[in-house]
Amino acid sequence: MLRRTYVLLFCCLVWLVPPAMLTGCDGGDAYEYDGYAGQGVTDSEIRLGSSLPLTGHASYLGKQTLRGALSYIKFVNENGGVHGRRIVLDARDDGYDPPRCLANTQQLMIHGNIFALFGYVGTPTTMRILPLVEEARVPLLGMFTGANGLRIPFNRYVINVRASYYQETGAAVLHLVQDLGLKRIAVFYQYDAYGFDGLTGAELVLRELGLAPVARGSYVRGTNDVTDGLKRILEERPEAVVMVGTYEPCAEFIRRADAAGLKAVFYNLSFVGGEELVRRLPHDLKSPVVLSLVVPPPTAPEAPRIMEVASDYVAHLKRFFPDEIPNAVGLEGYINALVLVEGLRRAGPDLTREGFIDAIETISNFSLGGATEISFSPEDHQGMESVFFSVLRDGRFELVDDFRAVLAESDTAGQGGAASADQGGAQ
Incomplete structure (x- = not known):
């Protein structure tokens, strides 16, 4: 009872305090979101939340990850969405700063009415939110980081796509x-x-x-x-x-x-x-x-042989973000979105968070075209294992x-x- 009182007080404070003033939160404590605002799913939308660097010295990584993912999400939305629902992504800038990432995530969970977290960028930032993810049981999918702490110990609510x-x-x-x-x-x-x-x-x-x-x-x-x-x-x-x-x-x-x-x-x-x-x-x-x-350069001659979706990424990026140059970071974001959508499709129209994770765990030998496949299971939440090497010439x-x-x-x-x-x- 005492803990619930403290949690209620915390949630009230978060409601009153602007996001910029929450950057001092420690992140080492987990919180119960007893009064969680919603599940982020309506008849017409699926709402996702993301925190990633859109300004600062890692902004290139954040912007390309986001635009790569949006290239596929926009394409899916144009074609009717998933089971008639559009995907809406609420992306917030954290400047590659862990306290800002934590504050963004708290706001998304309490006020953002999100179904899942998606497309985070960076190890120190993503690791900071793990207690929140585990406590609130909100899926976290498709992070641009190979951190071991996102893989061990196994966490049902954390879904990695890339190699570590x-x-x-x-x-x-x-x-x-x-x-x-x-x-x-x-x-x-x-x-x-x-x-x-x-x-x-x-x-x-x-x-x-x-x-x-x-x-x-x-x-x-x-x-x-x-x-x-x-x-x-x-x-x-x-x-x-x-x-x-x-x-x-x-x-x-x-x-x-x-x-x-x-x-x-x-x-x-x-x-x-x-x-x-x-x-x-x-x-x-x-x-x-x-x-x-962990993915080939999308415009490399070998890319279609390794994964044909690289060509789809190039085409969709040109359509939705014509000023951007295709790159491996963006291709990772695109593949993360592809896995997200496949999981949503398999979860069916009666979408729940637990059902979504169950659906992700049924993805096995899912082809990206060429030689690359993605597989998950109830014991393994990392989809790809491949590592490629390139040299500057x-x-x-x-x-x-x-x-x-x-x-x-x-x-x-x-x-x-x-x-x-x-x-x-x-x-």
Whole structure:
């Protein structure tokens, strides 16, 4: 009884306090939404809520994820919706800031009359809302993050589509060591849940190979201050650097490390945002830059062979967002929306949250065209397992089938070298 009183008081405060004033909420506590406003389903609409960075240093990732998803949602709505209901997405900007994401989600749950949460972007932001999701039993689907904490322990209300960061970093480290023969590997990471996830994934695989990072360097989320992390890594002369960050600080690190004379393979996770990373790098880099992806670049010649829906994404993006350039981030958002709609269709016209999750769990060997399929089950809420690799060539990332091709045009292997950190360009 006492807890219900506290919960009621909290809900009343949230009703009275504007969203901007809720950013101090901790997120470590779970709340019961006894007076929840509704289930977000009417005869004509299905309402979804999303919080993602639409401004700030990760805004490219948020905007492309959102526009990719909306490209498919708009197409579905034009063709009658799902069982006669249009999908309405209430997307709110969190600037890649966990407290803002938490406040947005609280507002969506209490006042937004939403059926489910969809299309969140980022590990530190999405991880912050997990207690709310579990307590309110609201489905959370299609996040642009490979965080292990969204997969273990298993949560019935969390539905991942993409491969995990452990899978990305694990596959990359195996290639670096076994295919390229590199042993001196450093890790540069964002100092938060996202960076720790990538760091742990790299360390686990290195340990299995009898190795450990020769250096670890980090930076603070929301900044481009890579000086300390760069210095730590340059001192150890690595042959490869596993990079777990966003496009601006990672580009700053690569540019300064290259200028300082470090010859190494710079490997980046998919979350970095490849297109924006390239835009910030010089054209005369001396070392290869590698990017892992969980979907192929949509305009790559190989894309239709891997997943034919890449062509649908390109066509729908051109129709609904004609000024946008197709990219892998947007394709992920598009596939997330495709899974969402398939689940809604299977759930039938009498839509409930539990019925929706049951429907998602029936999706098995669901073809995206080409060689890619999506499968879920009551014990497994991650739909795809694939990891692809691409290398930067002539101002764009190109898929590579043989990882050894990474060094085909480089003399990097075995030549790790470093100058002092303050020689690495602008501070």
